[in-house]
Amino acid sequence: MRTPSVYIAEELMPYLRARVAENLYREGMKQSQIAEYLGITQAMVSKYLSGRYKRPPAEVAAKLDSIADEIVKVILFGGNRSEVIVLTARRLFELFQSGFLCRFYADYSGVSEDACRSMFSVQRDRGEVLEVLNLALGELTRLEGFPSLIPEVRSNFAYALSSPRGPEDVAAVPGRITTARGRMFALPPEFGASSFTAGILVEVGRIRPEIRSVLNIRYGGDxxxxxxxxxxxxxRVKTGGLSEEEAVKAIAAVFESGTYDTVVDEGGLGVEPLTYIFGRDPFEVVDKLRRLVRALEKAE
Structure with a gap:
């Protein structure tokens, strides 16, 4: 049976792996390192670099080239193999969800485009959450002073559906927000891209349903x-010595006594102190961060 997974494996992945391999090789990465990231043999990498791979239709190739560029950025910015796999799977799934790949899959499998679209239907509210978070993330990237507030563990920015049941109902930034050469770097938000930050919103949502967004930044005397x-x-909480599950519940538990703009986690042994900024939506969180940045600038 020519299922979507078979279509991806036979028609899309050879080209996508090849493009990633070519780009990484141009960046100076060794073939053995490329093979490790892609989960293939060095001989296969060599084959890709020689141009021996299957090429999809031009429209599909253009989409895969864009995904390859994202994957390369993640790898070059220190992402691990697990992050690469998750990003790749989600991007390909999105191409099916949008309906773009259904025409090509229909030609490959004999399944109608409508049947394909029904397999990958997506809730409208999820699209709205992603759109709002992505717009707010854009504002965040333009906020001078934010890069200096990113902690060593990096920042994440999340927005939950109403009454989230689990991390799969929370959109966040894959691989978190980081800096490189003084500039902020973040991938587009996705559902299920976070466990800890998303877990906080899930727990807070059970106590204060109106609180649906959070951003973590560093903590310090300033x-x-x-x-x-x-x-x-x-x-304030102190999560040093707690498991991830215990830490999530400790941060969320403060909302049982009221609604807070920020929760300071004082950390502890092996745990970096952090400041969590909460809001009803991502724009409210960015507004609060902007006030904090301005106050820090005045205090200097």
Whole structure:
């Protein structure tokens, strides 16, 4: 049976792997390293670099080239193999969800385009959550002063569906938000891209359903000095020594006594102190961050 997974394996992956291999090789990566990231043999990498691979229709190739560029960026910015696999699977799934690949899959499998679209239908509210978070992320990238607030564990920005049941109902930034050469770098938001940050929103949503977005930044004396001056209601926890599940519940539990703008996690042994900024939606979170950045600038 020519299922979508078979179509991906036979028609899309050879070209996609080849394009990633070519781009990484141009960046100076060794064939053995490329093989490890792609989960193939060095001989196969050599074959791809020689141009011996199947090429899809031009329209499909253009989409795969874009995905290859994203994958290469993730690898060059230190992403691991697991992150590469997740990104690849999600991007290909999105091409089916949008209906773009259905025409080509229909020609390959004999299944109608309508049948293909029904297999990959997506809820409208999920699209809206992704759109809002992506727009707010764009505002975040233009906010001067934010890169200096990204912690060592990196930042993540998340937005949940109403009444999220699990991390799969929370959109976040794959691989988190990081900096390179003084500039912020972030992939487009996706559902299921976070476990810890998403877990916090799931737990908070059970207590305060109106709180659906969060961003984590670093913590320090400078931030401590301006938190209350900007009028934020602040709660504090200390998650050092706790498991991830326990830490998530500890951060969310503060909302049982009220609604807070920020939660300071003082960390502990092996746990970096962090500041979590909460809001009803991503734009509210960015607005709060903007107030914090301005206060920090004035305090300098």
């Amino acid at each position: 931030i401590e000095e301006v938190l209350e001056s900007v009028g934020f209601k602040v709660a």
